[in-house]
Amino acid sequence: MAGRTKFILDESDMPTAWYNIVPDLPAPPPPPLHPGTGEPIGPEDLAPLFPMALIEQEVSTERYIPIPDGVQEVYRLWRPSPLFRAHRLEKALGTPARIYYKYEGVSPVGSHKPNTAVPQAYYNAQEGVRLLTTETGAGQWGSAISFACAQFGLECEVWQVRASYDQKPYRKLMMETFGATVHPSPSDLTEAGKAILAAHPDSTGSLGIAISEAVEKAAGNPDARYALGSVLNHVLLHQTVIGEEAIRQFEMAGDTPDVIVGCTGGGSNFGGLVFPFLREKLAGRISPEIRAVEPEACPSLTRGKYTYDFGDTAGLTPLLKMHTLGHDFIPDPIHAGGLRYHGMSPLLSHIVELGLVDAVAIGQNECFAAGVRFARSEGIIPAPEPTHALAECVREALRCKETGEEKVILTALCGHAHLDLPAYASYLAGEMVDRELTDGELAVALETIPVR
Amino acid sequence: MAGRTKFILDESDMPTAWYNIVPDLPAPPPPPLHPGTGEPIGPEDLAPLFPMALIEQEVSTERYIPIPDGVQEVYRLWRPSPLFRAHRLEKALGTPARIYYKYEGVSPVGSHKPNTAVPQAYYNAQEGVRLLTTETGAGQWGSAISFACAQFGLECEVWQVRASYDQKPYRKLMMETFGATVHPSPSDLTEAGKAILAAHPDSTGSLGIAISEAVEKAAGNPDARYALGSVLNHVLLHQTVIGEEAIRQFEMAGDTPDVIVGCTGGGSNFGGLVFPFLREKLAGRISPEIRAVEPEACPSLTRGKYTYDFGDTAGLTPLLKMHTLGHDFIPDPIHAGGLRYHGMSPLLSHIVELGLVDAVAIGQNECFAAGVRFARSEGIIPAPEPTHALAECVREALRCKETGEEKVILTALCGHAHLDLPAYASYLAGEMVDRELTDGELAVALETIPVR
Known part of the structure; x- marks a missing residue:
């Protein structure tokens, strides 16, 4: 018997505040700019899109922001989430490393996304909003916001990327079960959609x-x-509830991470786990290496440009300073739909620029190999996105096997693959293609970034 | 804030023994019979099919059987499972009843099935078996045994009912991800399959x-x-680990169930939750009503005959005394694939005959209505099978609303519906059909029961 398998907090030990890393950074992140004036945007520019409570959080310099009771009550449907020690994976790898994973797949929709969907729906409902609109790719986010809207009596309308809408019907069915309306995108319901369809039917x-x-x-x-x-x-x-819980769980385990690894698409799962640990690192209390893993097919952090670009294709959003491949860039249809975004969280981009986080890109076959290895030892079939983090964990664990180092590795297992199983079938059948973005393709993509 | 949402045991409080109800029953269950001799079968008759440790458990009259360390170690990948108080469902129903659900969907495959798959794989591996074969309908069981075999290095071969194999490919993909081989059934790999295909191509x-x-x-x-x-x-x-945990969790909650409700297909989820509570009831310590819920389309407990019948279609198994609709009976293709078995656990059938458990049959539209209600309040989308138990919970909670009774209702939420979402789509589209078994169909089905 090799000690505890999981570390579970009591509901009474759940975090009661979110952690805002901004005031702890050595330099503040660059502000979003208005695309017309080139000036920093103000709250009034965001008011048509977001409720005031969220706009305040977006620009807040407070270190901690209390989690409302109404949000905590819904969080308790699945939080606190477990921290697992991967005894069986360690044994399968024959590594002296100790591997831990913080598992967010216990949420109703199977990923970390409800951690933000719930407060977003809550604040909108508080301010009298009736309908929330959103986009979704493979559907993890759309499922999460549909679930959250059902909790607070909001209507929900989701535009789902057409490729996923057609090929992955289960996520759409989940959204509809929660009461949402789902449209394939591009649709003829918006000017933006019509323009795309006119050019590319x-x-x-x-x-x-x-x-x-x-x-x-x-x-x-x-x-x-x-x-x-x-x-x-x-x-x-x-x-950040993810990381705050994980810190307390590591105290239970009597251990300290030496390496923290997460996958990055838009950056929320990664930031959520990492920022609280980064606070501890900046304060000199711990000193883990922190590593972001992205797909070779969509390498915004490792090969994108750090500059101002739009968050969307039509240029309706403010300009965000971030690592971007160009807002027109459409990555290869890899199976990790949640990692196929052209940009990266501006806050995380800034933190990477500050040298506080490293980044690495990995091809999807290596990622799925790690996913299968994990499934057959730990039982959970990881979503395609976190297989990227697992692939880096496996690399690190095998390095430890060579050197004999007993490193403590922590990874974010942000969701399971119940609705992504065809991706595993493709891998097992040897039909999965790794295609790295070529330098030529990258140059073309970067040209769409607006000149300032 | 309405008190705790979930009650979670520590790993150190997990049950270390399974509970065998047989010695506590007022009369022993009738033995399985050899179909040729009509005599009770002995261990040697079962030896070609099962390892000796499981045969011993099958006929054991010991009250408690220790759970081996190697099994507990794998159980800890997801156990202990949570007991939830359904605050949000209670509020949605406006009931004074207190509703609790024991949730088994936290297992790697999303159901209670690994609770037995793991020890079955363990004992087979201990006795040197190399390959486990099994059947599966919708695929919950096949997924569970595939997962368990991967944990103990066994090969696994699954015959999946052709209708599900074709219509629900995700479960097959899950089994293959765990390393199993899956055949559609009937197949041309066996004499039994060939005979069926010859008669019904x-x-x-x-x-x-x-x-x-x-x-x-x-x-x-x-x-x-x-x-x-x-x-x-x-x-x-x-x-029975389900019920043993639930008893300890009710102690944490400071509450006692007045009504316990579970769905019944073969009876394992129901028996698992109920038997430990029934022990307490037989000892006079508690007095809950205990109710089994089955589909109207496959009503073995409510309309079947309590007699000796085969467990399979070809008549290869021993004769089991159970509630049966006849071993040739093929129920309507309702969405609760796990409840479409012609018979019922002989042990549970015996307990129903002793008057210790009631049974009720409910149509699938009412069940899915309860499932949607549950999903939109509690977040978890229940598998089609436990929607049957939830429908009865809703009936009971609404009765309490009328009478003002503050009954405590406990139900077994034995799995989630991530891989059964098309069933919800069918319900939401108003395309789901309720078809009660007619008296004529029942009479025809019962005729296939062997005369003794």
Whole structure:
């Protein structure tokens, strides 16, 4: 018997505040700019899209923001989430490393996304909003916001990237079970969608296009607001419950992470786990290496440009300073739909620029190999996105096997793959393709970034 | 704030023994009979199919059977499972009743099935077996045994009912991800399958046929054994970890159930939750009503005959005294695939005959209505099977609303519906059909029961 398998907090030990890393950083992150004036945007520019409580959180410099009781009550449907020690994976790898994973797949929709969907729905409902609009790719975020809207009596309208809408019907069915309306994107319901369809009648869509559609719908309806599942400061803020819990769970385990690894698409799962640990590191209490893992097919942190770009394809959002591949970039249809965003959280981009976080890109076959290894030892079939983090864990654990180091590795297992099983079938059948972005493709993509 | 949402035991408080209800019953259950001799079967008759440790458990009269360390170690990947107080559902129903649900969807495959799959794989591996064969309907059991075999290095071969194999590919993909081989049943790999295909080339299969195929394959290979996911005593025995945990969790909650409700297909989820509470009831310490819920389309407990019948279609199993609709009966293709078995656990059938458990049958539209209500309040989308138990919970809670009674209701939420979402789509589209078994159909079905 090799000691405890999981570390579970009591409900009474759940965090009661979100952690805002901004005041602890050595330099403040660059502000979003108005695309017309080039000046920093103010709260009034965001008011058509977001409720005031979230706008305040977006620009807050308070270190801690209390989690309202109404949000904590819904969090308790699945939180606190477990921290696992991966005894069986360690044994399968023959590594002296100790591997821990913080598992967010216990949420009703199977991922970390409800951590922010719930407060977003809550604040909108508090301010009298009737309808939330949003985009979704593979559907994790759309499921989460549909669930959250059902909890607070809000209507929910989701634009889902056409490719996923057609190929992955289960997520759409989940959203509808929670009571949401789901449209394929591009749709003929918005000007942004119509423009894309006019130019590309067979467009299979992208997250950038779907964002344009959802933003346009919200901006045109005074009873509606828009919800974003990643990228923005308030989204990463809400996700810090992951890291705050994990810190307490490591105290239970009597251990300290030497390496922290997470996957990055828009950055919310990664920031959510990492920021509280980074607070501890900046304060000199711990000294883990912190590593972001992204797909080779969509390498915004490792090969993108750190500059101002739009968050969506149609250019409806403010300009955000971030690592970007260009807002027109449509990545290869890899199976990790949640990692196919052209940009990266501006806050996380800034933190990478400050040298506080490293980044690495990995191809999807290596990731799925790690996913299968994990499934057959730990039982949980990881969603395609966190297989990227697991692949880096496996690399690190095998390095430890060579050197004999007993490193403590922590990874964010942000969701399970119950609705992504065809991706595993493709891998097991040897049909999965790794295609690294070429330098030529990258140059073309970067050209769409607006010159300032 | 309405008090705690969930009650979670520490790993150190997990049960270390399974509970065998047999010695506590006022009369012993009737033994299985050899179909040729009509005499009670002995261990040697079962040896080609099961390892000796499981055969001993099948006939044991010991009250408690220790759970081996190697099994507990794997249980800890997801156990202990949470007991939830359904505050939000209570509020949605406006009931004074207090509703609790014991949630088994936290297991790696999303149901209670691994509770027995793990010990079955463990004991087979201990006795040197190389290959486990089994049947599966919708695929919950097949997924569970595939996962368990991966944990102990066993090969796994699954015959999946053709209708599900074709219509619900995700479960097959899950089994393959865990490393199992999956065949549609009827197949041309067995004599039983070939006979069915010769008579019905377009057969979409049944659990009874798939059992025949898996049993035949195991019986013909000395390195192979067979695994069954429900019905038998040792299966229900393993599931008692559910009820043992729930009893301790009710102590944490400071409450006592007045009504316990579970769905019944083969009886394992129901028996697993109920038997430990029934022990307490038989000892006079508590006095809950205990109620089994089955589908109107497959009403073995409420309308079947209590008599000796085969467990499979081809007549390869011993004769079991149970509530049966006839071993040739193929129920309507309702969405609760796990409740479409022609018979019922002999042990549970015996307990129903003793008057210790009531039974009720409910149509699937009412069940899915309860499922949607539950999903939109509690967040978890219940698998089609436990929606039957939830429908009865809702009936009971609404009765309490009328009478003002503050009853405490406990139900077994034995799994989630991530891989059953098309069933919800069918319900939401108003396309779900309720078809009660007619008296004429029942009479025809019962005629296939062997005369003794």
